Amino acid sequence: MKIGIFADAQECASVASEIIIDLFADDPTSVLGVATGSTPEPTYQMLRQAHQAGRFSLAKGQAFALDEYVGIPSDHPERYRNMLLRNLVENDATGLLDENLHTPDSEHPDPQVAAAEYEAKIAAIGGVSLQILGIGTDGHIGFNEPGTSLTEVTHVDYLMEQTRIDNARFFDHQIDQVPTQCITQGLGTIMSAKRILLLATGKQKAEAVKEICEGSVSAFWPGSILQMHRQATVLLDEDAASHLQLADYYRQRWALQQG
Numbered sequence: 624m625k626i627g628i629f630a631d632a633q634e635c636a637s638v639a640s641e642i643i644i645d646l647f648a649d650d651p652t653s654v655l656g657v658a659t660g661s662t663p664e665p666t667y668q669m670l671r672q673a674h675q676a677g678r679f680s681l682a683k684g685q686a687f688a689l690d691e692y693v694g695i696p697s698d699h700p701e702r703y704r705n706m707l708l709r710n711l712v713e714n715d716a717t718g719l720l721d722e723n724l725h726t727p728d729s730e731h732p733d734p735q736v737a738a739a740e741y742e743a744k745i746a747a748i749g750g751v752s753l754q755i756l757g758i759g760t761d762g763h764i765g766f767n768e769p770g771t772s773l774t775e776v777t778h779v780d781y782l783m784e785q786t787r788i789d790n791a792r793f794f795d796h797q798i799d800q801v802p803t804q805c806i807t808q809g810l811g812t813i814m815s816a817k818r819i820l821l822l823a824t825g826k827q828k829a830e831a832v833k834e835i836c837e838g839s840v841s842a843f844w845p846g847s848i849l850q851m852h853r854q855a856t857v858l859l860d861e862d863a864a865s866h867l868q869l870a871d872y873y874r875q876r877w878a879l880q881q882g
């Protein structure tokens with residue numbers, strides 16, 4: 624794992640967006656794995672700015688979402704497809720075409736079939752070039768909650784109570800409005816991405832960050848599986864990094880790696 628620690632969320636987003644811009648400069652047909660939630664939003668904003676400035680385009684690329692709620696109305700603003708359309712597609716946000724934004728089909732009559740089809744679609748395209756991730760306060764990546772198999776593929780799963788509490792802020796603070804079921808890439812699917820870029824900002828992520836970076840690899844903290852990935856980069860603000868035992872070493876090593 625490469626671990627970068629920065630002053631604030633804006634600086635993390637700046638580093639993340641430059642990594643993504645470089646990837647698409649090298650290969651405009653790359654496949655971007657896109658997370659939703661609050662954490663990647665500043666990064667998406669910087670990608671939109673870079674697109675406006677003519678430095679970045681997803682016009683020849685593809686994007687695959689990590690997950691989607693099951694049972695959410697198709698026009699709900701918090702449906703992950705809608706969030707990604709707003710951030711990456713609408714008004715020529717990044718050049719990404721609607722048909723090149725792929726999300727699990729949460730309206731399929733059989734979500735299990737939809738999950739299997741989504742996994743097959745990722746495999747058919749040759750996998751994700753770079754997967755953006757956030758992290759839940761319980762250590763989930765995608766919606767792989769504690770106890771999920773470390774090698775699972777895309778599947779139907781259930782949100783933990785803590786995740787529904789955390790996400791209630793998107794649903795007028797009404798936990799009952801937060802869906803209980805989701806389709807998510809599994810940890811095995813996420814691990815098959817060629818590169819991983821995990822972003823975490825804010826004090827509320829500090830414990831999960833400590834556990835996934837410095838704890839044992841365990842299904843109790845699902846993000847800890849990233850310790851087994853050869854090209855995983857973790858970008859943190861000072862608050863999210865505040866429980867790390869080896870923070871000073873990570874800072875020094877990051878500076879040397881960039882130099």
Ligand code: F6R
Nearest residue numbers: 658659660661662757758759765
């Ligand atoms: C989103 C996702 C989740 C979030 C995580 C953190 O597609 O899969 O794992 O990344 O819940 O969410 P935020 O960024 O809102 O704190």
